[in-house]
Amino acid sequence: MNWIDPYTFLLWVLGLGSMLIAGALLKPPRKLARTLLAMSTGLAGLFILLTVFELVSNDRSTMVMLRNFQQVPLVIIPIFLLGYAKELYREDSLKTIRMLSLMAIPTVIDLTLLFTNPFHGWMREGVTIESIWGYSEVSTQATPLNGFLGVYPFVLSLLTIFILLRNMFEVPERYRATHWVSALVITLPILSITVLPALSIEIPGLFALSYGSMALLLIIVNKRRDFNAVWPVSRQEVLENLSEGIILFDRDGRILEANRAVYTIIENIYDARHSSLIEESVSHVFEDVPYLMDPFNEERNFFYEKNGYYFDVKVMKLNDKGNDVSMMVWQDITSQKEVELQLQELATKDPLTKLLNRRAFLEMYKESPDKGEAYFLLIDIDHFKGFNDRYGHAIGDEVLKYTAYLLEKVFSGQGNSVTRLGGEEFGVFMKADADKAVRKAEEFQNLLKHDSLKISPVIEEEVTVSIGMCHVLSEDSFEDVYYSADEAMYQAKHGGRDQVRVADPV
Structure with a gap:
């Protein structure tokens, strides 16, 4: 028999081409689905080449040996394709490998009995050589055990x-073609092997031709229909590597899928770890989020903050597959929010003392038309220039920061505001009557004098302040209130400092 004639040449090309493509697919990046498809293609190519050798051989024992080796890819390819189908839907390499290992047990038994058949005769009752299209091909008479396996x-x-x-039906519509076309392609060898003999159509090397064609068609399907499922990154890997937390849940609020980012988010905001969120209730996992008590009923977008983390959360229904499934997306906006808060702080806070700056304090005053019973306190540190000259500006800054700390400590309360108006001058807007305002002012003075050494051990004298107070009415402008408090404060300065003076009504 001529080794190179049109039909054997076709089989040579098909076999070698399959093996070359399989080698290319085995290059990184490797995914299990891609590897299984590559190995199936490589085995199909080997199957074809072994068949070619059988067709052109004239030695009976060689032909039988080649037929035995052809059984290896014939029985292993279906196992690999089963794993490919499973991984195509959802990647779980360890679980798939364990499943394929169990599925391979009957195959190992089949091959072991086949190759040891000359010793026990359990698999074949006889072997004959037939001629099809002028090619010699082995024909075996199988035993019931061989037929069963x-x-x-x-x-x-x-x-x-x-x-x-x-x-x-469980994947988005755009990915369905890969599944049903793959199923159709895998059906072709079964149909050709069963239907063509029934129609008395004989083709030499039918099994090898069918499986080789199937392998190449599967490659084309995955290349053209769904590039990312096998070539080179899977959809699951894309989902797992998203920085956003993605949760799919059904109409009862049960979680169907959650990517890696979701587990990280839950660990950060709740300080808790979950081995798996599948089948958990959304409202149970996020029990402090009122928007998720009944998550399926409507689409929504809300802001969530906890433990210093900020999220923009979107809940939307997925209607493209006809299933009652919703998706929730958790986008971490912590960095963006921190920048926003920093800009807000720069706009409203004094950079040294972290109190309200003058502009923010004036806005607060203007936006509070109903001032009720209130007083404005103007506070000035006595001899502050002397502190700077004697101890340096670093110690002066420490005096300013400690003064601000005590002001917030003493005057904290509903409706009260503390500001640094500039230099060593501070202001307090306080909701209180005159007696309470004076009492608080004197309490602050005493604390500051008592804590002078806490500011810095190099300070030898007490830190004192002069305070001017002015009663505030709703119609009073800040300029008028400030002027009155300033007059009272200078009276305290001229009266010996470390005093509290109350101004006459504006």
Whole structure:
């Protein structure tokens, strides 16, 4: 028999081409689905080449040996394709490998019995050589045991087709074509192997031709229909590497899918770890989020903050698959919020003391038309220039910061505001009557004098302040109130400092 004629040349090209493509697919980046598809293609190529050698050989024992080796890819390819179908839907490499290991047990038994058949004769009752299209081909008479084990690869192929078709309805519409076309391609060898002989159509190397064609068609399907499922990054990997937390849940609020970012978010905001969120209730996992008590009923967008983390959360329904499924997206905006808060602080806070700056304090005063019973206190540190000249500006800054700290401590309360108006001058807007305002002012003075050494051990004298107070009415402008308090404060200065003076009404 001529080694190179049109038909064998076609098989040579198909076999070698399959093996070359398989080698290319095994290059990084490697995914299990891609690897299984590559190995199936490589085995199909090997199957074709072994068949070519059988067709052109004239030695009976060589032909039988080649037929035995052809059984290896014939029974292993369906196992790999089953794993490919499972990984195409949802990646879980360890679980898939464990499943394939169990599925391979009957195949190992089949191959072991086949290769040891000359010793026990359990697999074949006889072997004959037939001629098809002028090619010599081995024909075997199988035993019932061989027939039983030989059905197993077909069962695996049917199971693969079922998994692909079932999962087709669980993926977005744009990915369904990969599943149903893959199922159709895997059906072709079964149909050709069963239907063509029934129609008395004989083709030499039919099994190898069918499986080789199937492998190449699967490559084309995944290349053209769904590039990312196998070539080179999976959709699952994309989902897992998103910085946003993605949660899919059903109409009862049960979580169907959650990516890695969700687990990190929950660990950060609740200080808790979950091994799995699947089948958990959304309202239970996020029990402090009122918007998620009944998450499925409507789409919404809300802001959430906890433990210093800020999130923009969107809940939307997914209607493209006809399923009652919603998606929740948690976008971490902590960095953005921190910048926003820093800008807000720069706009409203004094950079040294962190009190309200003059502009923010004036806005607060103007936006409070109903001032009720209130007083404005103007506070000035006595001899502050002397502190700076004697101890340096670093100690002067410490005096300012400690003064601000005590002001907030003493005058904190509903409706009260504390500001640094400039230099060593501070202001307090206080909701209180005259007696309470004076009492608080004197309490502050005493605390500051008592804590002078806490500011810095190098300070030898007491830090004192002069305070001018003015009663505030709703109609009073800040300029008038400030002027009156300033007059009272200078009376305290001229009266010996470290005093509190109350101004006459504006």
